[in-house]
Amino acid sequence: MKKRTILIALMLCVIFVLPAFGAPRFKVAWSIYAGWMPWDYAKDSGILKKWADKYQIEIELIRMDYIPSVEAYVARQVDACVMTNMECLDMPAASGIDSSAIIVGDYSNGNDALLVRDNLQVRDLKGKEVSLVELSVSHYLLARSLELNGMKEKDVKVLNTSDADIGPVFLANPGQKAVITWNPMVMQIEQNPGISKRFTSADIPEEILDLMIVNTDVLRKNPELGKALTGAWYEVMSVMTQKGPAADKALKVMADSAECSLAEYKAQLKTTAMYYTPAEALAFIEGSSIKQKMDFVRQFCFDHGLLGENASSVDIIGVQYPDGSIQGDVKNVKFRFDHRFMEMAADGKL
Amino acid sequence: MSARGPFNLHARPKKWLQTVLSFLLFALCLGLYQVTAMVRHAENPQDKIVPTFGEMAEGVKRSAFEPDRDGEIRLLVDTIASLKRFFISLALLIPAVILGLYMGVFPYFELLFLKFTTFFDKIPALAILPILFIIFGLGEVSKVALILIGVFPTITLDAYLRAKEVPREQLTKGLTLGASHHEISLRIVLPQILPAVLNTIRLNFKAMILFLIAGESLAATVGLGYRIFVVRRYMAMDIIIPYVVWMSLLAVGADLFVRFYIRKRYPWATVNK
Numbered sequence: 001m002k003k004r005t006i007l008i009a010l011m012l013c014v015i016f017v018l019p020a021f022g023a024p025r026f027k028v029a030w031s032i033y034a035g036w037m038p039w040d041y042a043k044d045s046g047i048l049k050k051w052a053d054k055y056q057i058e059i060e061l062i063r064m065d066y067i068p069s070v071e072a073y074v075a076r077q078v079d080a081c082v083m084t085n086m087e088c089l090d091m092p093a094a095s096g097i098d099s100s101a102i103i104v105g106d107y108s109n110g111n112d113a114l115l116v117r118d119n120l121q122v123r124d125l126k127g128k129e130v131s132l133v134e135l136s137v138s139h140y141l142l143a144r145s146l147e148l149n150g151m152k153e154k155d156v157k158v159l160n161t162s163d164a165d166i167g168p169v170f171l172a173n174p175g176q177k178a179v180i181t182w183n184p185m186v187m188q189i190e191q192n193p194g195i196s197k198r199f200t201s202a203d204i205p206e207e208i209l210d211l212m213i214v215n216t217d218v219l220r221k222n223p224e225l226g227k228a229l230t231g232a233w234y235e236v237m238s239v240m241t242q243k244g245p246a247a248d249k250a251l252k253v254m255a256d257s258a259e260c261s262l263a264e265y266k267a268q269l270k271t272t273a274m275y276y277t278p279a280e281a282l283a284f285i286e287g288s289s290i291k292q293k294m295d296f297v298r299q300f301c302f303d304h305g306l307l308g309e310n311a312s313s314v315d316i317i318g319v320q321y322p323d324g325s326i327q328g329d330v331k332n333v334k335f336r337f338d339h340r341f342m343e344m345a346a347d348g349k350l
Numbered sequence: 351m352s353a354r355g356p357f358n359l360h361a362r363p364k365k366w367l368q369t370v371l372s373f374l375l376f377a378l379c380l381g382l383y384q385v386t387a388m389v390r391h392a393e394n395p396q397d398k399i400v401p402t403f404g405e406m407a408e409g410v411k412r413s414a415f416e417p418d419r420d421g422e423i424r425l426l427v428d429t430i431a432s433l434k435r436f437f438i439s440l441a442l443l444i445p446a447v448i449l450g451l452y453m454g455v456f457p458y459f460e461l462l463f464l465k466f467t468t469f470f471d472k473i474p475a476l477a478i479l480p481i482l483f484i485i486f487g488l489g490e491v492s493k494v495a496l497i498l499i500g501v502f503p504t505i506t507l508d509a510y511l512r513a514k515e516v517p518r519e520q521l522t523k524g525l526t527l528g529a530s531h532h533e534i535s536l537r538i539v540l541p542q543i544l545p546a547v548l549n550t551i552r553l554n555f556k557a558m559i560l561f562l563i564a565g566e567s568l569a570a571t572v573g574l575g576y577r578i579f580v581v582r583r584y585m586a587m588d589i590i591i592p593y594v595v596w597m598s599l600l601a602v603g604a605d606l607f608v609r610f611y612i613r614k615r616y617p618w619a620t621v622n623k
Contacts, residue, residue: 075399090584096396135583160580162568165480172484306584309412
């Protein structure tokens with residue numbers, strides 16, 4: 001009896017106490033989205049663990065719903081989280097959490113879309129209800145589509161609809177003429193007769209970016225976290241770009257996790273412009289167009305009170321680019337496009 | 351004196367101590383909150399998760415006294431929209447009471463409705479929310495329907511049980527005195543069960559509010575629940591917390607009103623309180 005007690009006590013020590021002395025642990029949150037499924041594969045295939053081991057850290061990947069994951073990141077319950085440039089600006093950055101985008105994974109190239117009934121044009125939406133998740137990227141897409149058609153947001157009625165039910169609810173209510181949502185809902189809705197895609201994120205390329213965001217303080221103290229994440233990411237990217245069974249096997253894991261078929265997942269990837277190599281992502285964030293695209297996004301955020309309802313100007317938050325230039329308040333830089341890790345990956349130094 | 355401590359059945363704290371005890375936990379919560387807010391703000395002056403009281407006062411000012419970017423007083427339009435949904439649902443609970451009463455006195459009603467209502471009562475309304483939106487559309491009907499599916503059967507079953515408790519002798523007595531069957535149910539049984547049923551409705555306010563918020567979070571353009579879910583997108587806890595406090599105050603107000611009404615209207619039912 002006594003022996004067994006000691007044994008159990010020892011085992012408990014190993015389970016609970018040892019990790020405290022072991023490698024530093026980091027929590028990374030992710031949510032289901034075509035462009036983020038590679039993270040799940042990185043975990044599933046052991047690639048993430050391999051890279052974490054290489055830099056002698058431990059990374060716990062946690063799957064969450066999207067907004068709760070960003071909230072957890074803002075509350076510093078997780079050290080890193082995947083999110084779009086828009087949420088990064090209006091949630092952590094606007095809450096004073098200095099955040100660094102270390103991986104620019106893709107931009108939405110059709111994953112977000114405005115779908116209409118009766119073949120309506122954007123101009124025909126005047127006075128009509130549009131279902132969407134208010135203040136999300138969908139709302140941004142609405143603002144941009146109206147703007148490009150010489151209209152104002154006041155011209156339509158926004159009906160806030162939860163993303164959980166937006167597809168079936170739109171399909172069941174023929175009175176609803178327009179809906180804006182993202183994939184996989186876009187795919188489900190457009191498969192039905194009488195519905196057409198009117199405006200998509202492909203019409204505003206490289207404006208909606210999907211990023212791996214790491215808390216800048218954590219990253220400064222632990223650059224290993226950035227290295228391990230970036231290394232794992234681009235290894236998965238290289239698996240995905242190999243044609244043939246190896247890539248399909250990886251894509252199947254991602255499709256299963258996203259609860260769709262391989263064909264469906266491949267279709268979603270077509271509307272997700274992945275930057276498969278670090279060089280492609282670097283070319284974009286080190287170029288000049290990104291500042292103009294980010295300006296659209298931050299202007300939208302400011303106009304809708306997302307930078308704080310009493311924010312005095314669009315410039316209250318500083319956004320830093322790889323060339324060191326800062327858009328907005330130099331003294332309040334809270335959103336940084338950090339190219340260093342992708343550069344190391346490009347140079348094969350990881 | 352010394353024996354009259356917290357665990358003494360005859361304890362009678364002094365007047366000042368009574369007041370202190372009643373408000374102690376409120377003060378403690380507020381104090382704890384303020385300390386947390388200060389600590390977080392010392393670390394990050396832009397913290398939005400735990401706004402200071404000053405920031406929340408600003409949020410209230412913006413919500414309640416200044417027109418928002420659509421030119422509306424946000425708190426006012428939200429409150430009106432939500433109260434409207436609440437009161438319409440409340441009015442539609444009157445048939446629930448009548449149904450329960452009939453089930454309690456008329457065997458045909460009991461046979462037809464009892465099993466079904468008992469089953470229906472156990473359906474988790476929130477789980478069938480998408481179905482409701484498909485059947486009732488995205489307008490007001492679906493929101494009221496959700497509240498009713500949530501609490502209607504509960505109220506009916508309560509009224510039924512209370513009606514069953516009324517001694518049968520009273521019904522017989524009524525009949526011998528020449529009352530019609532309808533008079534017996536509406537003028538002998540109903541007045542006796544009403545105070546208890548009103549009390550049950552009062553206790554179900556919480557459930558009603560929960561269903562109201564759930565409905566408003568899914569598809570709406572206005573409402574207290576709607577606002578809380580939308581401003582969550584930019585972590586505006588300085589608006590969410592005052593909204594939650596405001597909703598609680600409204601609920602407490604409604605609760606107190608019903609209690610007051612029962613005490614005034616049915617003093618016999620509250621004789622020992």
